[in-house]
Each structure stands twice: as structure tokens, then as C-alpha cells.
Amino acid sequence: MIAADTDRQLETMEQPxxxxxxxxxxxxGLPSGLGCGERRFxxxxxxxxxxxxxxxxVKVEEGxxxxxxxxxxxxxxxxxxxxxxxxxxxxxxxxSLAALSPAEVSGMRRGSVxxxxxQSVMDNAGSAAALLRKGVLTxxxxxxxxxxxxxxxxxxxxxxxGCASMAIASALLTDPVHGKGILLGGVTGIVPCEVTVxxxxxxxxxxxxxxxxxxxxxxxxxxxxxxxxxxxxVLRHEVIGSALHSHVLESSLRTADxxxxxxxxxxxxxxxxxxxxxxxxxxxFDLNPCPGRVFPSLSTFNLGEIAEREQAATTDRVCYVNxxxxxxxxxxxxxxxxxxGFAGELMSMTSAHKAESVFLTAPGMRPAxxxxxxxxxxxxLARILGVSCMDINLFTSLS
Numbered sequence: 001m002i003a004a005d006t007d008r009q010l011e012t013m014e015q016p017x018x019x020x021x022x023x024x025x026x027x028x029g030l031p032s033g034l035g036c037g038e039r040r041f042x043x044x045x046x047x048x049x050x051x052x053x054x055x056x057x058v059k060v061e062e063g064x065x066x067x068x069x070x071x072x073x074x075x076x077x078x079x080x081x082x083x084x085x086x087x088x089x090x091x092x093x094x095x096s097l098a099a100l101s102p103a104e105v106s107g108m109r110r111g112s113v114x115x116x117x118x119q120s121v122m123d124n125a126g127s128a129a130a131l132l133r134k135g136v137l138t139x140x141x142x143x144x145x146x147x148x149x150x151x152x153x154x155x156x157x158x159x160x161x162g163c164a165s166m167a168i169a170s171a172l173l174t175d176p177v178h179g180k181g182i183l184l185g186g187v188t189g190i191v192p193c194e195v196t197v198x199x200x201x202x203x204x205x206x207x208x209x210x211x212x213x214x215x216x217x218x219x220x221x222x223x224x225x226x227x228x229x230x231x232x233x234v235l236r237h238e239v240i241g242s243a244l245h246s247h248v249l250e251s252s253l254r255t256a257d258x259x260x261x262x263x264x265x266x267x268x269x270x271x272x273x274x275x276x277x278x279x280x281x282x283x284x285f286d287l288n289p290c291p292g293r294v295f296p297s298l299s300t301f302n303l304g305e306i307a308e309r310e311q312a313a314t315t316d317r318v319c320y321v322n323x324x325x326x327x328x329x330x331x332x333x334x335x336x337x338x339x340x341g342f343a344g345e346l347m348s349m350t351s352a353h354k355a356e357s358v359f360l361t362a363p364g365m366r367p368a369x370x371x372x373x374x375x376x377x378x379x380x381l382a383r384i385l386g387v388s389c390m391d392i393n394l395f396t397s398l399s
Contacts, residue, residue: 026346027057029091032064033098037304039067039328040335042095045078047336052079054343061085068329092355093346095141095339099123105130113137113346113355118378119289121370125384131371132385137355138371140378142289144342145364152341155202156334157324158287162206162262164327165285166195168303168320169258170214172283180281184257185215192216196252197239198294199262200224200231203287207260208239219252224265250274259284261294272297275317284319291321360395 028051030043041064043051048058058080065075072082086107088094093113099120100108105127108114114131118140121128131138142154172179173193185192195211197204200222208218212235219240222228232241242248253259253270254277261268261284275297278284284295292300301318304325324331339346345358345365356372359365369377375390376382382389 025055025057027059027091027093028346029059029088029094030064031061031085031088031094031096031100031104032067033096034064034067036098037302037322037325038098039304039325040097040331041065041068041328042097042332042335043339044068044329044332044336045070045074045080047340048075048080049078050340051343056343056346057081057091059083059088059091061088068332099127102126102130105134105136108134108136110135111137111355113139115139115141117142117289118370122290122381122384128371128381128385132374132376135374136371137359137369139359139365139368140370141338141368143368145367147364149364153335153338156338157331158201158203158262159206160327160331160334161287161323162203162208162260163210164323164330165207165260165287165320166210166214166258168323168326169195169283169285173257180257183215184211185217187215193257194219194252194255195258195260196256197221197260197262198244198268199264200227200241201263203262204260205231205234207262207285207287208235211258212238216258219256221249221252222264227265244268250277253278255279256282258282261286261288263288268294270295270297278317280316282317284317285323286319286321287323292319295319356395360392366392 030041033041048060051058060075060080060082062072062082062084065071076082089104089107090109091112093115094108095115097117097120099116114136116138121138121140142157143151144153146152170184173182173184175181182193193216195216195218197208197218197220200220204220208220211218219242220228220231221242221244223244225243228241232239253274256278259282275295284298286292286294288294298317298319300321302322303320304322345362359369359372369392370381371377373395376385376387377390377392379389
């Protein structure tokens with residue numbers, strides 16, 4: 001038996017401040033994104049019910065589900081609480097695909113977790129700076145990886161965008177007033193429309209698959225030949241694939257009725273001269289996280305804004321962006337599945353210390369972290385804010 005050292009003074013050590021709400025229940029806040037033109041809401045009532053069964057205290061902003069045609073009563077029946085926007089922001093974990101204003105960030109709990117789209121943080125330096133000052137652990141949900149190093153949320157969002165782009169293109173082409181009043185294809189004896197897809201990833205494959213199903217002729221371009229080969233196999237070699245050779249691409253764009261630009265490993269920018277050879281009333285969709293850069297000479301129209309959609313219908317050549325907002329309920333169901341899937345990790349964040357530990361120790365979570373402990377750990381965000389980027393591995397000892 002070891003005798004106690006009675007001469008030794010006890011010293012009070014620092015303890016991370018708990019971010020959990022009084023009562024010990026884990027709280028999840030879901031504010032509306034409609035104010036920023038973001039119609040995709042990340043949780044359905046079915047998802048809310050599953051989380052409530054797991055012991056999560058789900059708080060939904062009043063009217064937030066309206067964009068996906070769910071009432072407050074539907075969420076309340078599922079076990080969620082309908083609260084004010086300010087109350088959703090005081091939750092342990094806040095999920096919002098739209099950016100928050102600096103004033104809204106100031107209402108968040110210090111040490112809480114903010115799950116959002118990385119680009120919404122990159123595009124709003126004021127909000128990003130406020131998140132740093134508040135010490136909020138900021139996470140880009142589309143960068144979360146599974147055990148196979150895949151990014152399931154990014155993949156499903158890209159897939160939805162690809163499918164939606166062709167559904168929207170078909171609707172616009174068949175419009176007899178503002179469109180051409182034509183089908184994409186599938187009619188015997190009639191030459192089908194031509195669709196040009198830039199890229200060969202998940203969104204590109206989804207767009208090409210839907211275009212082929214509607215009878216269109218599809219050409220796909222990418223300098224990543226391994227990705228292009230894989231896409232061709234998935235599509236059973238029904239697409240015409242090519243590297244980004246200037247003359248071949250120009251020929252394809254000249255006759256295309258629909259152009260879909262998707263993320264590529266090597267960024268591509270279409271010059272104004274290249275755009276000028278495209279057809280009048282050609283339908284262009286940019287599915288990149290930062291849209292508008294592939295076709296900088298074209299005006300961009302946000303499909304999340306009704307007024308912009310109506311204006312675009314009367315313009316010769318436009319670039320449609322934010323395609324997923326046209327099918328927000330589909331996106332909500334997909335995101336809801338993902339959130340319920342990693343509910344276990346979220347529920348383990350019973351304090352600020354444990355929240356940081358989860359994102360440091362879980363292999364799939366670490367690549368998604370943008371900022372923690374008030375420090376930027378993402379190089380691109382650090383460049384935008386003009387601050388130094390901390391190596392996230394330096395925080396491992398805190399886990």
C-alpha cells in the first residue's frame with residue numbers, strides 16, 4: 001500500500017467546457033437555408049424519428065421543412081422539436097448546407113460542431129472568421145469518408161445533380177413556348193439531341209446515364225483516361241469518350257443541345273471564343289462546387305431562385321447552377337440517410353473535448369475538418385482568410 005503524500009498541494013487542472021445541453025441529451029439543430037436560396041434541407045421526418053429513437057434531441061427551425069414539402073407537424077410527430085432559428089443554432093451539432101451570417105455564428109455555443117458544405121464556408125470569409133473566433137469545429141460534410149475512403153455524401157449529391165440536370169434539360173427542351181418543343185430522343189426516324197458531358201465522375205455518369213435513357217447521343221470528355229475508361233464501362237460503352245482535344249471538343253460543343261460540366265481532376269475553362277460557336281438556346285449546366293468558372297463568359301442562373309429561372313428562359317445562352325435545389329426532397333432523403341448513418345459518431349460528442357477527439361481519431365472524419373480549436377486546418381480556407389494553416393496531426397495528442 002502506498003502512503004498518501006500529505007505534504008503535496010492539489011492543483012486544479014483545466015477541463016474542456018462541456019458543449020452538451022443541460023440534462024445530458026445530445027442536441028442536433030437544423031436551421032432553414034431558404035434565406036440563402038438553399039432549398040435542400042438535410043433531414044426528413046423519417047430521419048428525425050430514427051434519430052429521436054437513438055436519444056438525439058432534434059430541433060428544427062419553424063417552417064424549415066416547407067422547402068421539401070414537409071410540415072412542422074410532420075416533424076413534431078416524428079419526435080423533433082419545432083423551435084426558433086436562434087435555438088437551433090445553440091445545439092451541440094448544427095447542420096446547415098447554407099452559410100450562416102457572422103451574427104448567427106455568434107449565437108452558437110463555443111466548442112459546438114457545425115456541419116456544412118465546404119464551399120459555403122469558402123465563399124463567406126466573414127462567416128468563416130466568426131466560426132474561428134467562436135471556436136466552432138467546422139466540418140465539410142461532403143468530405144466525410146467511409147471505410148473504403150469513398151465520400152458517400154459527395155457522391156450522392158453529385159449523382160443527384162447529374163440526374164437532375166438531365167431531367168431539367170428535358171423539361172426545358174419540351175417547353176413549346178420558351179424551349180424548342182422537342183424530345184431528347186427515342187423517336188424512330190428522328191435524329192436525337194446531342195449531350196456533351198465534361199468530366200467522368202459520379203455526376204457525369206449519372207447525367208450520361210439519364211441522357212442515354214432518354215435516347216440522346218452522349219459525348220464525354222476528360223483528360224483522366226482511367227476515370228474515362230471506368231465511366232465507359234459503367235455506361236456499357238454507349239457514350240462516345242474522348243480526351244479534351246480542342247478540335248474534337250469544339251466540334252462537340254458546336255452541335256450540342258445540352259452541355260453538362262462536372263468536377264474534373266484537371267480544371268477546364270471554356271474561352272469566350274469556344275462559347276461563341278455553341279448553339280443559340282443551348283442548355284448549359286455547371287455541377288461544380290464553385291460554379292461559373294467553366295464557362296466564365298456565360299451568365300449564371302441559380303435554379304434555387306424562382307425569379308432567376310423565369311429570366312433564364314428568355315436568354316439565348318445561360319449557365320444553370322445549383323441544380324440540386326430543383327429536387328430538394330430527393331436531396332433531403334439522401335442526406336437524411338447519411339446523417340442517420342453516422343449518428344453514432346455524432347452522439348459520442350458529449351463534450352467539446354470528445355467532439356474534437358471524434359474528428360481526430362475517426363479516419364473518415366479527419367479529412368472533412370476545416371477548422372478546430374479556433375485554428376484553420378484546411379489549406380484553401382487558410383489562403384482565403386490569409387492566415388496560417390495548422391497541421392491537424394499536431395492536435396492528435398488532444399484526442
